[in-house]
Amino acid sequence: VKNHKTHCYAYKEKPMNIDALLAKRTRNMETNAIREILKVVSRPGMVSLAGGIPAPDSFPMAIIGDLTAAVIARYGSGAFQYDATEGFGPLREALSGYLASLDVTAAPGEILVASGSQGVLDALGKVLISRGDDVAVEAPTYLGALSAFNPYGPTYLRMDTDENGLVPESLEEILRHHSVKFVYLVPNFQNPTGRTLPLKRRRQIARILQENDALLVEDDPYRALRYQGKDLPPIHSMAPDNVIYVGTLSKVFAPGLRIGFCVAPSPIRRWLVRVKQGVDLHTGTFSQALAAEYITSGSLGRHLPRILDLYRPRRQAMLRALQDHFPPGFAWSRPEGGMFLWVSGPAGMDMETLYEPCVRRNTAFVPGKYFYTERGEGVETMRLNFTMANGNAIERAIATMAEVIRKGV
Amino acid sequence: VKNHKTHCYAYKEKPMNIDALLAKRTRNMETNAIREILKVVSRPGMVSLAGGIPAPDSFPMAIIGDLTAAVIARYGSGAFQYDATEGFGPLREALSGYLASLDVTAAPGEILVASGSQGVLDALGKVLISRGDDVAVEAPTYLGALSAFNPYGPTYLRMDTDENGLVPESLEEILRHHSVKFVYLVPNFQNPTGRTLPLKRRRQIARILQENDALLVEDDPYRALRYQGKDLPPIHSMAPDNVIYVGTLSKVFAPGLRIGFCVAPSPIRRWLVRVKQGVDLHTGTFSQALAAEYITSGSLGRHLPRILDLYRPRRQAMLRALQDHFPPGFAWSRPEGGMFLWVSGPAGMDMETLYEPCVRRNTAFVPGKYFYTERGEGVETMRLNFTMANGNAIERAIATMAEVIRKGV
Numbered sequence: 001v002k003n004h005k006t007h008c009y010a011y012k013e014k015p016m017n018i019d020a021l022l023a024k025r026t027r028n029m030e031t032n033a034i035r036e037i038l039k040v041v042s043r044p045g046m047v048s049l050a051g052g053i054p055a056p057d058s059f060p061m062a063i064i065g066d067l068t069a070a071v072i073a074r075y076g077s078g079a080f081q082y083d084a085t086e087g088f089g090p091l092r093e094a095l096s097g098y099l100a101s102l103d104v105t106a107a108p109g110e111i112l113v114a115s116g117s118q119g120v121l122d123a124l125g126k127v128l129i130s131r132g133d134d135v136a137v138e139a140p141t142y143l144g145a146l147s148a149f150n151p152y153g154p155t156y157l158r159m160d161t162d163e164n165g166l167v168p169e170s171l172e173e174i175l176r177h178h179s180v181k182f183v184y185l186v187p188n189f190q191n192p193t194g195r196t197l198p199l200k201r202r203r204q205i206a207r208i209l210q211e212n213d214a215l216l217v218e219d220d221p222y223r224a225l226r227y228q229g230k231d232l233p234p235i236h237s238m239a240p241d242n243v244i245y246v247g248t249l250s251k252v253f254a255p256g257l258r259i260g261f262c263v264a265p266s267p268i269r270r271w272l273v274r275v276k277q278g279v280d281l282h283t284g285t286f287s288q289a290l291a292a293e294y295i296t297s298g299s300l301g302r303h304l305p306r307i308l309d310l311y312r313p314r315r316q317a318m319l320r321a322l323q324d325h326f327p328p329g330f331a332w333s334r335p336e337g338g339m340f341l342w343v344s345g346p347a348g349m350d351m352e353t354l355y356e357p358c359v360r361r362n363t364a365f366v367p368g369k370y371f372y373t374e375r376g377e378g379v380e381t382m383r384l385n386f387t388m389a390n391g392n393a394i395e396r397a398i399a400t401m402a403e404v405i406r407k408g409v
Numbered sequence: 410v411k412n413h414k415t416h417c418y419a420y421k422e423k424p425m426n427i428d429a430l431l432a433k434r435t436r437n438m439e440t441n442a443i444r445e446i447l448k449v450v451s452r453p454g455m456v457s458l459a460g461g462i463p464a465p466d467s468f469p470m471a472i473i474g475d476l477t478a479a480v481i482a483r484y485g486s487g488a489f490q491y492d493a494t495e496g497f498g499p500l501r502e503a504l505s506g507y508l509a510s511l512d513v514t515a516a517p518g519e520i521l522v523a524s525g526s527q528g529v530l531d532a533l534g535k536v537l538i539s540r541g542d543d544v545a546v547e548a549p550t551y552l553g554a555l556s557a558f559n560p561y562g563p564t565y566l567r568m569d570t571d572e573n574g575l576v577p578e579s580l581e582e583i584l585r586h587h588s589v590k591f592v593y594l595v596p597n598f599q600n601p602t603g604r605t606l607p608l609k610r611r612r613q614i615a616r617i618l619q620e621n622d623a624l625l626v627e628d629d630p631y632r633a634l635r636y637q638g639k640d641l642p643p644i645h646s647m648a649p650d651n652v653i654y655v656g657t658l659s660k661v662f663a664p665g666l667r668i669g670f671c672v673a674p675s676p677i678r679r680w681l682v683r684v685k686q687g688v689d690l691h692t693g694t695f696s697q698a699l700a701a702e703y704i705t706s707g708s709l710g711r712h713l714p715r716i717l718d719l720y721r722p723r724r725q726a727m728l729r730a731l732q733d734h735f736p737p738g739f740a741w742s743r744p745e746g747g748m749f750l751w752v753s754g755p756a757g758m759d760m761e762t763l764y765e766p767c768v769r770r771n772t773a774f775v776p777g778k779y780f781y782t783e784r785g786e787g788v789e790t791m792r793l794n795f796t797m798a799n800g801n802a803i804e805r806a807i808a809t810m811a812e813v814i815r816k817g818v
Contacts, residue, residue: 016622016650018676021590023539023561026680056486064489068477077465080473080663115524115689122688126560130432147687151535152432181430213425241425254489256694267427271435278556279531280524284693285665 025131025151037355041364047397049318049384050364052191052339058310058387059254060294060303067299071289079289085277087113087261088288094295095261102223103237104245106263112272115283117221117248117260120272121148123279124217124244124262127271128181129154136174136183138166140371140378142191145184145219154181156373163333165190165197168204175212182215182244187235189222189338192371192383196336199232206238215268219246224304226337227312241265249291251339252304257287311339317391318384321398327405332384339387342368344380345405351382354404363400434540434560446764450773456806458727458793459773461600461748467719467796468663469703469712476708480698488698494686496522496670497697503704504670511632512646513654515672521681524692526630526657526669529681530557532688533626533653533671536680537590538563545583545592547575549780549787551600554593554628563590565782572742574599574606577613584621591624591653596644598631598747601780601792605745608641615647624677628655633713635746636721650674660748661713662703666696720748726800727793730807736814741793748796751777753789754814760791763813772809 019027041048060067071079075090086092092108099106114120121144129135131153137145139158146156157178160170166185174180187197197205209216218235236245244264249257264272276282294300318341322332329346345351352367368381386394428436450457469476480488484499495501501517508515523529530553538544540562546554548567555565566587569579575594583589596606606614618625627644645654653673658666673681685691703709727750731741738755754760761776777790795803 016624016674018624018674021537021624021677022680023535023537023542025539026536026684029680029683053491056490059486059489061481061486061489065478065481068481069474072470072474072477077468077470077663080468080470080665081465082462082659082664115693118690119688126432127435128430128432130434133432144687144690151684151687215425215427215430250491254486254695255491256489258689258691258693265425265427268430271431271438274438275435275560278553278560279527279688280667281527281553282667284524284667284696286663286699287693287695290695 025153029150037364037366040359045362046359046364047362047389047393048364049386049389049394049397050366051385051388053388054251054255054339055310055387058307060299063299063303067290067293067297070297071286071293074293075289079286081285083282083285083288085273085282087111087283088285088292090296091259091288091292094292098295098300099247099263103233104263105237105240110263110266110269112262112264112269112276113283113288114260114262114276115280116250116255116258117219117246117262118144118148119258119276119280119283120246120260120262121145121217121219123272123275124182125149125152125154126275127268133181134178136171136178136180137373138185138190139373140192140368140381141184141373142186142219143371146373158373159183161193161195163195164201165193165195166201166205168201168208171205172208172212175208175214180214182217183209184217184219186219186221188220188232189225189335189340191222191338192340192366192368193342194333194335194338194340195342196232202232202235203238206235206242209235209239209242214242216243217246218243221248221251222338224252225308225311225339227308227315229336236263244268249294252300252307253291253294257290258283259287259291311387313391314386314389314394315341317394318386318398321395325399325402327402339385341384341386343382343384345382347380350379352379354382354401357404358401361400361404363397365401434562438559446773446775449768454771455768455773456771456798456802457773458795458798458803458806459775460794460797462797463660463664463748464719464796467716469708472708472712476699476702476706479706480695480702483702484698488695490694492691492694492697494682494691496520496692497694497701499705500668500697500701503701507704507709508656508672512642513672514646514649519672519675519678521671521673521678521685522692522697523669523671523685524689525659525664525667526628526655526671527553527557528667528685528689528692529655529669529671530554530626530628532681532684533591534558534561534563535684535688536677542590543587545580545587545589546782547594547599548782549601549777549790550593550782551595551628552780555782567782568592570602570604572604573610574602574604575610575614577610577617580614581617581621584617584623589623591626592618593626593628595628595630597629597641598634598744598749600631600747601749601775601777602751603742603744603747603749604751605641611641611644612647615644615651618644618648618651623651625652626655627652630657630660631747633661634717634720634748636717636724638745645672653677658700658703661709661716662700666699667692668696668700720796722800723795723798723803724750726803727795727807730804734808734811736811739814748794750793750795752791752793756789759788761788763791763810766813767810770809770813772806774810
């Protein structure tokens with residue numbers, strides 16, 4: 001082995017020019033600022049309001065050993081073998097029942113399991129977006145969706161939002177003037193704003209989609225994390241032929257299993273399956289079997305209230321701390337669920353100027369401007385996560401931020 | 410919920426024109442013939458020589474319960490949380506050691522874990538291929554690679570092969586006349602031919618790559634499945650700056666965990682990570698933790714000989730049955746490892762004509778022509794898998810095929 005190495009190295013005189021080999025789409029891909037921010041978060045001692053990840057103590061660790069044993073007993077080697085691209089049969093069965101409880105009507109065969117909802121979003125981008133195609137997104141919107149769509153080269157059309165989420169008239173206006181491949185929105189406890197579309201707007205949006213023959217990607221990861229108020233039916237239930245409903249078990253089971261899913265009109269689902277086959281053949285079988293067991297054994301139903309009991313006081317602690325510490329001129333959302341609050345400061349005040357001083361004091365958050373597709377929007381906003389830190393840490397972090405705001409700006 | 414449904418349905422008069430929404434790349438994607446063939450395989454009673462999947466009894470089921478328990482004890486909720494796109498730290502550490510034993514020098518930080526080697530191939534296509542770019546592949550080549558690359562629109566340049574795999578002069582000729590984004594090959598027990606590149610050719614190929622500043626994707630899934638002969642060093646060890654080495658645990662642990670990996674020159678790896686973030690955020694954490702435990706506990710080293718002991722006699726049974734039953738005019742490869750034999754019939758005889766009659770007799774295989782990028786090549790060839798069925802079933806299947814050949818053609 002050593003010999004031929006030396007031999008061949010002699011031929012090598014200059015390093016390869018890798019840049020010349022990159023695809024056009026790659027050269028156009030931007031650095032993800034959030035990714036850089038989140039790297040800071042893992043520093044010891046940091047109180048992070050920056051991430052969007054569930055608390056590890058929200059996972060059903062008490063039963064995970066039993067779940068794995070049950071899966072191995074029930075499915076044996078079948079839980080470790082290659083499986084259908086569409087998803088593991090027993091999980092699709094289980095999801096069909098779970099979705100029925102969420103007003104999403106879908107036979108098992110109509111459900112596609114993917115590697116996280118990210119996997120659904122990537123497949124949708126691949127199937128639907130050609131370079132330059134218009135995709136309508138909320139301003140602000142979920143960054144992970146943009147990072148799934150970006151490689152396919154869409155042009156984003158921004159839709160207005162207010163404290164009740166997407167403004168239906170803004171959607172209508174865009175569909176009137178543009179040939180949009182699809183509309184993307186997060187209807188419940190949106191990332192980053194925490195806002196939820198009221199029932200009336202859902203009906204309006206369903207009607208607008210139908211009247212315009214338009215396709216909606218309804219991304220609904222946070223729905224089950226409702227701490228107060230009443231669950232609202234998805235837009236999918238009002239216009240199933242026009243909506244791709246996207247869900248995940250990341251917030252109600254464990255994100256590290258990477259289980260997402262979608263219910264899509266069958267002509268699109270057929271292509272999603274073909275595309276997914278090229279991307280990863282199928283989602284991990286063992287993870288899917290665990291998810292099936294978690295749902296069918298009733299564990300999800302029993303465990304979910306514990307997750308809500310964990311997060312409810314954290315949300316409360318953050319709202320109280322903001323009330324107690326933040327100076328006048330600041331306003332924030334009061335979401336009934338989810339993982340995020342959205343804070344707006346005085347017009348023109350750039351929240352990124354707070355970032356460095358806060359991090360120096362071991363407090364991290366995400367400046368809101370990164371969630372906008374248009375430069376210059378949202379400089380006075382920020383996203384605060386309340387699921388990761390406990391109530392005391394949240395109280396301290398908000399107090400620290402308030403101090404930085406008063407002193408630093 | 411019922412009310413608004415009825416209400417909104419009234420607006421819906423015609424079905425959506427989904428076809429009009431598809432991306433250009435989607436409209437160009439072909440149906441995968443193999444996929445249709447493999448659907449037949451799952452029929453009860455079928456003896457399948459068609460698939461490319463490991464035998465379920467090759468999985469380490471006897472220790473899988475202990476492995477899951479060890480992972481839960483060692484990593485706790487960390488095995489179920491979101492994790493780094495690059496891969497789970499302990500798995501990258503474990504793979505670094507494993508790869509060293511395979512003559513692949515890579516620090517943990519130089520290894521990217523993906524969702525199967527399919528995940529690596531998709532990411533490579535996304536990072537490197539713009540529509541119309543040249544990619545050089547063996548004739549015949551691995552279909553899963555084509556299904557990963559196809560959506561990005563490459564033009565394939567076919568390279569000649571013989572019983573020793575890729576003919577180096579063919580690669581040299583192509584690199585002289587074309588600006589190739591990358592060369593793709595499977596050096597050991599190739600899918601579909603079972604052929605292995607001899608050491609001398611590996612050295613030639615390494616030199617050719619270096620002289621031409623060309624990039625090779627060296628896909629090496631079968632290497633550990635060697636039943637006789639001596640392991641050969643990868644081309645990566647001879648020209649590491651020019652080679653992306655791709656591996657998987659699917660053949661030595663379990664494919665349903667979807668653990669692949671690659672070692673790539675750092676400018677490419679950086680982009681692969683960014684692309685993968687948009688595709689699935691990261692590969693399943695629990696699966697990766699199981700893989701780490703499987704390697705570091707020594708289980709892989711202890712279990713691999715059992716896999717070889719399972720497959721060795723199956724390969725032997727197939728070679729013997731071919732010898733006993735197949736008519737003159739047929740020839741086949743005698744691979745020292747892997748999962749496949751490659752059979753060639755008399756020139757011009759289309760093996761697809763055997764397919765239906767064989768399936769009617771519960772025997773499935775894959776006509777070889779599907780593994781070629783150029784239509785009309787390889788009609789007289791077929792791929793036979795020897796890992797899935799046991800020796801007796803293989804003997805019967807080959808006898809059946811021989812009967813069909815004698816009677817039917």
